[in-house]
Amino acid sequence: MKVRSQGANKVNVITLGCSKNVVDSEVLMGQLRANQFDVTHEATTNDANIVIINTCGFIDNAKQESIDTILRYADEKEAGRLEKLYVTGCLSQRYKADLEVEIPQVDAYFGTLELPQLLKTLEADYKHELVGERLITTPSHYAYFKIAEGCNRPCSFCAIPLMRGKHVDRPLEDLVREAKRLASMGTKELILIAQDLTYYGLQAYGERKLADLLRNLSDVNGIEWIRLQYAYPSQFPLDALDVMAERSNICKYLDMPLQHISDNMLKTMRRGISKRRTIELVDTMRQRVPDIALRTTLIAGHPGETEQDFDELYDFVERTRFDRLGIFTYSHEENTHSHSLADDVPAELKQERADQIMELQQGISMELNEQKVGQTYKVLFDRKESGYFVGRTEFDSPEVDNEVLVAATPDTHVRLGDFAPVLIHDASDFDLYGTLVR
Numbered sequence: 047m048k049v050r051s052q053g054a055n056k057v058n059v060i061t062l063g064c065s066k067n068v069v070d071s072e073v074l075m076g077q078l079r080a081n082q083f084d085v086t087h088e089a090t091t092n093d094a095n096i097v098i099i100n101t102c103g104f105i106d107n108a109k110q111e112s113i114d115t116i117l118r119y120a121d122e123k124e125a126g127r128l129e130k131l132y133v134t135g136c137l138s139q140r141y142k143a144d145l146e147v148e149i150p151q152v153d154a155y156f157g158t159l160e161l162p163q164l165l166k167t168l169e170a171d172y173k174h175e176l177v178g179e180r181l182i183t184t185p186s187h188y189a190y191f192k193i194a195e196g197c198n199r200p201c202s203f204c205a206i207p208l209m210r211g212k213h214v215d216r217p218l219e220d221l222v223r224e225a226k227r228l229a230s231m232g233t234k235e236l237i238l239i240a241q242d243l244t245y246y247g248l249q250a251y252g253e254r255k256l257a258d259l260l261r262n263l264s265d266v267n268g269i270e271w272i273r274l275q276y277a278y279p280s281q282f283p284l285d286a287l288d289v290m291a292e293r294s295n296i297c298k299y300l301d302m303p304l305q306h307i308s309d310n311m312l313k314t315m316r317r318g319i320s321k322r323r324t325i326e327l328v329d330t331m332r333q334r335v336p337d338i339a340l341r342t343t344l345i346a347g348h349p350g351e352t353e354q355d356f357d358e359l360y361d362f363v364e365r366t367r368f369d370r371l372g373i374f375t376y377s378h379e380e381n382t383h384s385h386s387l388a389d390d391v392p393a394e395l396k397q398e399r400a401d402q403i404m405e406l407q408q409g410i411s412m413e414l415n416e417q418k419v420g421q422t423y424k425v426l427f428d429r430k431e432s433g434y435f436v437g438r439t440e441f442d443s444p445e446v447d448n449e450v451l452v453a454a455t456p457d458t459h460v461r462l463g464d465f466a467p468v469l470i471h472d473a474s475d476f477d478l479y480g481t482l483v484r
Contacts, residue, residue: 055168056084058094060119061183062112063102065190065239065275067135071100072180074134074161079181081170087183092122095129096168101137103209105377112137113149120151132156134164136209158210159195178224185428187463188235188271188444189228193221193259194249197241199278201305202316202383203348203376206241213242215250222262229268234463235426236269237443242278244286257285264293270465271426273443275301279327280318287334297440298335301370303343307362308355311348316383321358328366339441341370344403347396348376349387356399363406369414370447371407373400408475415448415473422483425450425468427460435460437468439478450478458482 057078061071071087078085086094097119101112112135122128130153138145139157146155156164162172182189196211197204225236240246247255263272272295274286279302290296306312309321319327331338344359363371375396378389427437428444434451435458442448450468452458460466460482468480 055096056086056094057096057098057168058086058089060088060097060099060115062100062115063104063108063136065237066192066241067100067102068183069180069190069192069239070135070158070161072183074098074100074164075181075183076176076179077161077165077173078168078170080173080176081165081168083168083170085181087181092127096132097122097128097130098132098134098164101133101135103135103137103140104206105374105379107377109137116145116149116152120149123151132164132167134158134160136206139209140205178220179227182228182231182233184444185463186232187426187428188237189233191221191225191228191236191238192216192240193238193243193246194240198245198249199242199280199318200316200383202314202387203305203345203379205379205382208381210241213245213249215246215248217250218255218259218262221259222266225263225266225269229266232463234269234465235271235273236263237273237275238263239275241276243274243276244278244282254281254283256283257289260286260289260293260296264289264295270295271297271440273297273299273440275443277302279304279324282327284330284334287331290338291335298337299339299341299441299443300331301341301443305343305345306348306351306355306359308358311351311355311359314350314384314387315345315348321362325362325366339369341372341443341447342368344371344373345376346373346399346403347391347393349378349384349390351376351391351399360402360406363403363410367410367414368407369441370411371403372446373403375400411448412473412475415475415478418470418478419473420470422467422469423450423478423480424465425452425480426465427452427462429462430454430460435462437466448476448478450480452480452482 059071061067075085102108119131123131132154133152134156138155142155165172194215196213197207198213307321423439425437427435429436433454437450467483469483470478470480472479
């Protein structure tokens, strides 16, 4: 059976991995739409004759998901239900030569910075005038907002610089222009992302300019929330905290992956910061922005992690009481510095340590949520699900953080994408329950 191509090509874009990949897919889709392609994102129907998979190559589980997805669509192509299959993104950037041998059904593989080449293969033009424009795949009221590409940090465990290259800033004026365009389309929340937000400005301007960027974005009419994700702790630009404290539309929220706390592990991980300086930084953040919600991510079982190192990490989490926390088990990634070390923590011990941290965090989250009962919060509603309107406070990012649930009764009137005050009347480990304030 052969696929018959009739009329305009229909492209289905599949996105795997992080929010930075989401933005890359949205830019790709914007270019395709401008070239008169019929384009969909993760369509449930099988009527597309071209599929483009934007892959993740970060850790073992993500790589396996990407490979499984490629194989599934390779089978579709072999069965004649698909005409062309292309793969782009981090896995393709990192393992292109291997993938070409192992999965030859794919028509072409492209790296993370090869959008013009991908478009050329599709006989589409790369339209420079569309830079900053994209087809939003998230609910229209929020958008991920990538301010830079790549990373210059030397973290020993991380393969991202291998896949994304060196840090490159996007010009401030381009970002402001894009923010205005998004606001005109109904976007109310910008979620700032990069491999490292705090490095912004050093490449393009020779100095850190995150605070300047925040001021300029804060001035854009229609943007009611600006949220910071992926801030690196070493040499954190403290003036950004002052802007956060000054401006009401900058969320009192910061995602700052710390990875570990013991000096032994921070040195091994090449994090460029000590335990003492990390604790001082967290204290400074809470002093300058008293209501700030801090999210962090950690790694359990990195090579060389001793019981004492883990005990230090556990005590740090218990004492610091992060508002949000996630933890990964260490993944032994080729061509990283850590890969030259013995992967000496057994897999079951890595998982046991991660589980202990998450059990601790679950109790902390429950206690912090219980303190919110009886208080009223401004909530942005994202969706309706299982009899509830589901939204978030300024202290929560989509998909990874806590949610606010309001029962969808006949007299409850909520429009998705709108803000509304909610009185919290109940709490669970990771959710709040409330009623609309009339």
